[in-house]
Amino acid sequence: MATCLIRGVLAAFIVFVANLLTNAEITFAEDPPEPVTSWTYPPNMPGSRIEIYKRVGDVSLNAYIFEPQGHVASDQRPAIVFFFGGGWRGGTPGQFLPQCQHLAKRGMVAISVDYRVKSRHDAWPQDCLEDAKSAVRWVRKNAKRLGVDPNRIAAGGGSAGGHLAAATALIKGFEAESEDTAISSVPNAMVLFNPAVALTQVDGLRLVPEDKLEDIKERTQGRPEEIAPINHVRKGMPPSIIFHGTADPTVLFASVEEFARRMTAAGNRCELVPYKDQIHGFFNAGRGQGEARAAANRNYHKTLAQMDAFLESLGYLNPQR
Numbered sequence: 001m002a003t004c005l006i007r008g009v010l011a012a013f014i015v016f017v018a019n020l021l022t023n024a025e026i027t028f029a030e031d032p033p034e035p036v037t038s039w040t041y042p043p044n045m046p047g048s049r050i051e052i053y054k055r056v057g058d059v060s061l062n063a064y065i066f067e068p069q070g071h072v073a074s075d076q077r078p079a080i081v082f083f084f085g086g087g088w089r090g091g092t093p094g095q096f097l098p099q100c101q102h103l104a105k106r107g108m109v110a111i112s113v114d115y116r117v118k119s120r121h122d123a124w125p126q127d128c129l130e131d132a133k134s135a136v137r138w139v140r141k142n143a144k145r146l147g148v149d150p151n152r153i154a155a156g157g158g159s160a161g162g163h164l165a166a167a168t169a170l171i172k173g174f175e176a177e178s179e180d181t182a183i184s185s186v187p188n189a190m191v192l193f194n195p196a197v198a199l200t201q202v203d204g205l206r207l208v209p210e211d212k213l214e215d216i217k218e219r220t221q222g223r224p225e226e227i228a229p230i231n232h233v234r235k236g237m238p239p240s241i242i243f244h245g246t247a248d249p250t251v252l253f254a255s256v257e258e259f260a261r262r263m264t265a266a267g268n269r270c271e272l273v274p275y276k277d278q279i280h281g282f283f284n285a286g287r288g289q290g291e292a293r294a295a296a297n298r299n300y301h302k303t304l305a306q307m308d309a310f311l312e313s314l315g316y317l318n319p320q321r
Contacts, residue, residue, distance in 0.1 A: 026302045026305055032298070038094030039094055045064045045094060046097075047066055047104070048064040053134065054138065054176070061116070061134075063112075063114075063139075064100070065109065065146070066101060066103070066109070068106075068107050076148070078109070078149055079149070079152070080110050080111065080154040080155070081112075081113060082099065082157055083115065083160075083165055085162070086117060087160050087219070088117055089219075091117065093113060094112070095161070096112045099307070102304060107317060108311070111139065113132075124219070125163075126174060126226075129167050137184070140184060151188060154188060156190070156191035157195065158194060159195065159196060161195075162194060162195025163227075163229065165190055165195065166192055167229050168186060169190055169229075169240075170232040170233065174227070186238070191241055191310065192243070193244075194282070197255055198230045198252075198259065205254065206254065207254055230262065233268075235268065239269035239270070241271045242260060243283060244273070245274075249279060250279075250280040273306055282296065308320075
């Protein structure tokens, strides 16, 4: 009994400290080094190995796998699957190269995956969601071979990729017919960067810019509600953290505020980390020039530290000494 009590207190303390770190203002004595980035397609992913997680006709979808040094199949490490942004139309798995490299060094198996998009495969967001679910299921199905704990698989992503990460957890259906649906495609945690959680106005709230409503409706085959995570919030969802700029003109901050409110009201853990006056993609290192690029690099390192604290609170990372 005493041991259980100590463990409970320790777990609560870890969460408390993580929350302090998540919400603290992080500053740097000088700008930290900019990480290696890859914004091309196909991406250049140094440090990864490639496996095909899914084939659709003549299309092969790659998983770029980053493993800790000395990793072996018996390790049973936590994993994270990242989905890139690009409005379901384009983008590259290279977007999350630096996060993958970092988390592999910290002890996780980090995977950035490709998925079908409009510009390359004439795909709809519903197809993107099917691929995202396939990716999570593939990791869980192959957990023993990959050295992954099937009960500690996080989904992460930015913008449309953040939408997909959240949708794998909240939205039912959209499973590939050829796959074994007895193996869950639901992640155990979510790490979301300016995610598109609302695709329409909801309950009279302005959650999407008015000038984007018709475009989103066209992009989603006229059915945006069916794949909008905010419309599917319920009890029992995985713990999540959201990083979002308060001045984001593309994915309104109000949308993640309402999403977080609904998640917590349903009894789920959902931490929203606002970045004051920041716009869409504020966390992407290696973009822009001059001070804009330096600011993006600082934000990258800040979100990295806050992501680490969140994952530490879940027991996915060991606290750094």
